[in-house]
Structure formats: structure tokens, C-alpha cells
Amino acid sequence: MFRKILIANRGEIALRILRACRDLEIPAVVAYSDVDRDSLAVRLADEAVCIGPAPAARSYNNIPAVISAALVTGCDAIHPGYGFLAENADLAEICQRVGVTFIGPRPDVIERMGNKAEARKVMKAAGVPLLPGTEGTVPTLVEAQAAAQKIGYPVVIKAVAGGGGRGMRVAFNEAELLRGYPMAVAEAEAAFGNGEVYIEKYLQKPRHVEVQVLGDNFGNVVAVGERDCSLQRRHQKVVEEAPAPNLNRRVRDNLLKTAQKGAKNAGYTSAGTLEFLLDSDGKFYFMEMNTRIQVEHPVTEMTTNVDLVAWQIRIAAGEKLDIPNDQLRPVGHSIECRITAENAAKDFAPSVGTVTTYVGPGGPGTRMDSHLFTGYAIPPNYDSLLGKIIVWGPTREIAIARMERALRETVITGVTHTIPFHKEILADPEFKAGNVHTGFVAEFMERIGDRLTTNATDDDFDYPVYPIPTTT
Numbered sequence: 001m002f003r004k005i006l007i008a009n010r011g012e013i014a015l016r017i018l019r020a021c022r023d024l025e026i027p028a029v030v031a032y033s034d035v036d037r038d039s040l041a042v043r044l045a046d047e048a049v050c051i052g053p054a055p056a057a058r059s060y061n062n063i064p065a066v067i068s069a070a071l072v073t074g075c076d077a078i079h080p081g082y083g084f085l086a087e088n089a090d091l092a093e094i095c096q097r098v099g100v101t102f103i104g105p106r107p108d109v110i111e112r113m114g115n116k117a118e119a120r121k122v123m124k125a126a127g128v129p130l131l132p133g134t135e136g137t138v139p140t141l142v143e144a145q146a147a148a149q150k151i152g153y154p155v156v157i158k159a160v161a162g163g164g165g166r167g168m169r170v171a172f173n174e175a176e177l178l179r180g181y182p183m184a185v186a187e188a189e190a191a192f193g194n195g196e197v198y199i200e201k202y203l204q205k206p207r208h209v210e211v212q213v214l215g216d217n218f219g220n221v222v223a224v225g226e227r228d229c230s231l232q233r234r235h236q237k238v239v240e241e242a243p244a245p246n247l248n249r250r251v252r253d254n255l256l257k258t259a260q261k262g263a264k265n266a267g268y269t270s271a272g273t274l275e276f277l278l279d280s281d282g283k284f285y286f287m288e289m290n291t292r293i294q295v296e297h298p299v300t301e302m303t304t305n306v307d308l309v310a311w312q313i314r315i316a317a318g319e320k321l322d323i324p325n326d327q328l329r330p331v332g333h334s335i336e337c338r339i340t341a342e343n344a345a346k347d348f349a350p351s352v353g354t355v356t357t358y359v360g361p362g363g364p365g366t367r368m369d370s371h372l373f374t375g376y377a378i379p380p381n382y383d384s385l386l387g388k389i390i391v392w393g394p395t396r397e398i399a400i401a402r403m404e405r406a407l408r409e410t411v412i413t414g415v416t417h418t419i420p421f422h423k424e425i426l427a428d429p430e431f432k433a434g435n436v437h438t439g440f441v442a443e444f445m446e447r448i449g450d451r452l453t454t455n456a457t458d459d460d461f462d463y464p465v466y467p468i469p470t471t472t
Contacts, residue, residue: 001317002026002077002101006049006070007041009081010060012371012387013293014041017079020309029073031066033059035379040371049073054381060084063091070100077101077316083383086292087114103316104270105215105291113266113289116160117198123286126265128258131277131285133200144181145174147199154202157181159188159195163288165235166191170202203285205437207278208232209244211259212300214311215268216321223256223263224308224323225300225330229275230436231425233348238418238441239425240296241335242303245396245434251282262286271297271312277438295388296336298369302392303330333396335403337422339370339412340384344421344445345452352380356414361406365392365399368410378415386417396434400426412455420453 004027007017014030018041021028030045035054042048049069052059059065061084070078078100080086086104089111095102104110113119117136124130132151137160138144148155148171157180159167167188169180181197189195208230215221228244229237243252259274266289273294276284297308304327315321342348355376360368370387378386389406393399404426407419425431428444445452 002075002313004029004046004073004075005077005079005103005313006031006066006073006075007045007081008060008066008069008078009084009086010036010039010041010371010382011385012369013081013083013295014039015044015371016369017081017309018045020307020313023307024310024313026313029069029075031060031069033381035381038377040373040376047073054379056084056382063088063094066091067094067098067100071098075100077103077313079103079313080292082292082295087290089114101316103312105268105272109267109269110291113268113272113291114161116158116162116288117196118160119266119289120198120286122266123262126262128262128286129284131201131203131287134198137196137198139196141178141181144177144197144199148174148177151199151201154204155199156202157184157197157199159184159192159197161192161194161196162188163290167197168235203277203279205280205439206230207244207436208237208275208287208438209247209255209278209284210273210275210294211256212294212297212308213259213263213268213272213274214306214308214315214321214323215263215270215272216315217269217318218320219264220321221260221264221268222321222323222328223260224304224306224328226252226255226259227296227299228436229296230438231431231440232438233441237296238338239335239422240299241333241396241399242299243330243333245436247278248282251278251284255284258284262289270315271308295338295385298367298388298390299334299336300330302334302365302367302390303332304328305331332392332394333399334390334392335399336388336390337403337407337426338388338418339386339410339422340418341378341386341415342384342418343416343454344418345454348418349416350380350384351416352378353415354378355412357411359409359411360387361389361409363402363405363409365402366406367391368406372412386412386415389422397432400432417455419455424448424452 029047051065089107092102093107169184171177212224231239367390391402
């Protein structure tokens with residue numbers, strides 16, 4: 001096992017990795033930017049090291065700073081978490097050169113699967129179903145027009161190095177293609193330094209279902225259940241659940257086997273996720289592979305009792321997968337709500353401030369992954385995620401009831417957040433029925449209109465006060 005691990009991330013995922021290290025009895029060093037000096041992960045770490053100022057390019061995305069931090073503190077492994085450098089093949093390769101283990105897949109696998117066009121080729125070779133699309137990139141608008149005509153509208157233009165909806169444009173006709181193509185190229189170039197795009201068929205209102213995989217260095221690959229991530233806003237997930245509701249058992253079994261086969265063909269090691277689009281007929285199509293731990297990994301952990309972060313570390317240390325087959329299938333149902341510092345009533349406008357009150361939820365089947373504490377000043381420099389409420393229940397109905405209870409119990413004041421939005425979603429009849437798709441949130445926001453409110457503020461929140469009974 002490792003001597004010491006550098007956690008090259010921040011927020012709730014840094015804390016999650018730190019807890020896994022503690023369970024495995026491995027000392028951990030948290031790398032932080034100067035604005036994260038007082039963060040919870042830094043306070044709880046065995047050691048902490050500053051890697052630069054607030055801008056991510058000069059700290060969390062600064063490869064020389066991260067590598068230096070590992071070497072100076074005597075770490076023999078780096079866990080990148082998600083985001084920042086988590087899917088950076090250069091970091092993984094430099095780690096190999098300096099004798100530090102990168103807790104993730106090999107550099108060549110990261111690079112190949114990170115290029116969406118190349119990933120399609122790998123999956124096609126494995127027999128994984130693909131949406132009709134171009135074999136490679138489309139470098140000119142003329143080629144894009146020809147490809148779209150061959151595929152048939154609507155189509156989606158996608159950045160080969162993209163993610164999170166950036167470098168993506170949907171075209172329902174040629175006029176929209178003419179407008180969308182240069183916009184997608186420019187956005188991809190600005191966001192990823194790579195303006196290459198490809199084109200594939202666009203499914204309207206599909207479900208977004210992903211499969212969690214684990215692979216070791218001995219050629220073993222397992223599928224650890226699937227998750228439904230259809231509830232999204234601008235391609236950013238807001239609610240996830242496992243297993244996927246209303247999914248035919250035959251489709252589920254085929255999906256898991258297909259994902260396992262695809263990951264094996266990619267030579268995949270560590271924890272990773274294959275994402276699929278599922279149409280109304282139950283047909284699924286590969287979309288992309290994420291070569292890291294996912295934000296929504298806890299719903300899989302809650303339904304399988306498999307510690308995915310611990311397994312990332314154990315696999316990187318050379319251990320062989322030995323998870324019993326009966327543990328790979330989910331038991332019960334789990335739901336996760338991402339709580340972000342945004343005002344959903346005002347088109348999800350961002351919010352910053354100091355947390356003046358924080359009370360997390362509790363009770364049976366309830367978990368809160370968060371780096372918040374009372375007095376924490378939320379920096380404006382990074383992602384708006386405040387935490388994730390995760391619940392488990394023996395049935396989906398009980399899981400929904402527990403999430404409704406957990407949302408009511410959670411108190412965060414001093415900053416606007418999305419708990420009121422999640423309360424409305426959980427109470428929605430269509431959600432309760434499991435009738436979800438990637439357009440659900442947009443339709444939901446139109447349906448509820450002005451009913452959505454903001455969360456409590458310092459002025460209007462207070463604990464209830466009851467009179468003390470008197471005795472005679």
C-alpha cells in the first residue's frame with residue numbers, strides 16, 4: 001500500500017478522498033490554493049501544502065505545482081478526484097516519470113477515451129452500440145453539412161475534448177448547423193484548447209444512463225450497477241439515482257454486459273464510467289467515457305456497499321479485484337441531490353457569501369457529502385457545489401420520502417442555494433412516477449412557474465422556541 005497520498009483537489013471530493021485514506025490507514029496531504037487555506041479538508045488533513053493562488057490555472061490545474069507538492073511532502077501517489085487534472089494524461093505520464101503513482105488509468109487510456117471520436121472507435125470495435133455519426137472529426141463546415149445530410153437531422157455538434165455541455169450545439173436543420181458549427185468550434189477551442197468537433201445523431205428527450213466500472217491491473221473488469229442521470233440543467237446533472245427507474249431487466253443486463261465489454265476493450269483500470277443515451281424503445285447508445293470518479297458515485301456505493309474511492313486506491317497500489325458477484329447488483333434504491341450555491345428562482349444565478357448556519361441531515365439511510373461548516377466563506381473562484389445529499393431506501397418510494405425529509409432537515413444560511421428547487425422536484429408527480437428524461441428539468445421549470453422560492457436568509461430563519469413546561 002502507499003506510504004502517503006497527495007489529494008490534488010478541493011471541496012467535498014477532497015474530503016471524500018481523505019476519509020477513504022483514513023479508512024485504509026494511509027496518511028494524506030491536501031494540496032490547496034491560498035483561498036482554500038481554511039477549508040475543512042485542509043483542517044482535517046494529516047498535512048497540507050499550498051500550491052498557488054486562487055486561479056485554478058496557477059494552483060489546482062498547475063501540473064508542476066502539484067508534482068512538486070507530492071515530491072516535497074514525500075507522497076508516493078496522487079489522487080486527482082474529479083474535475084481539474086483528473087482526466088489529464090500529461091499529469092499521469094509525468095507521475096510515471098518521477099516515480100509517483102497516479103490513482104487512475106494509464107495515460108494512453110485517458111488520452112484515447114478523452115477524445116470522443118477516438119472513444120467511439122474503441123467502443124465500435126468492442127461491439128458497443130453507437131449513435132449514427134462521423135467516424136472522426138469534421139474540420140470544415142462543408143464536411144459538417146455533408147455529414148449532417150447523411151446522418152439526418154437533428155444532429156449534435158460535439159467537441160472531441162468536450163464535457164459538461166461545452167463545445168456542443170444541436171442543429172434541427174441546415175440553418176442551425178451553419179450557425180452552430182462555428183460556435184461549437186470556437187467554444188471548444190476556448191474551453192479545451194482543441195477546436196476539433198464531430199457530429200452524431202441527436203436523440204430528443206432520451207434518458208441518460210451510465211454504468212460504473214472498476215478494472216484492475218490483472219485484466220479484470222466489473223460493472224458495478226447503473227445510474228440514471230437524466231435530470232440535468234444545461235447538460236449539468238442535478239439529481240441522480242441508482243438503479244435507473246423503470247428499466248427493463250433485460251435492457252439492464254445487456255447494458256451492464258456491454259459496458260463491461262467496452263471498458264475491457266479499452267484496457268481500463270481504476271474506477272470509470274461509461275455514459276449511454278437510452279431511447280423510448282429501450283435501445284441504448286454509447287455517448288462517452290469518464291476516466292475518473294464521478295460526482296454521483298455515492299448512489300452506487302449506497303446500493304452496493306462498494307467503496308469506489310477505496311478501490312481506486314487499492315487498484316492503483318496493485319491489488320486485485322475481489323468483489324463478490326452478488327455485491328455488484330444493487331440492493332434497494334438511492335437518490336442524490338446536488339446542492340449548489342445558485343438561485344434557481346432567478347435562472348440559477350450564482351451566489352457567494354459566508355455560511356452563517358449549517359445543519360446537515362441525519363437519520364436512517366442518509367448521507368451528506370459536504371465541505372461546509374458554519375463560518376465557511378465560499379470562494380467565488382470554483383465550482384458552485386456545496387454538497388450532496390444522498391439517501392438510501394429499500395424501495396424508490398421510501399428513498400424519495402427520505403430525501404424529502406433530508407431536504408427539510410438541511411439548513412444552510414448566508415448563501416442562496418438550490419434546496420427549494422430540489423424540494424419541488426421530489427414532490428413532482430412525474431418524477432415520483434420515474435418519467436424522467438434529459439429535457440425534464442427545462443419542462444419542469446416551465447411547469448412550476450413562479451412557485452419556486454429562494455432559501456431562508458439570516459433574517460427569516462430561526463429555530464423554533466417552545467415554552468418550558470412548569471411543574472406544580
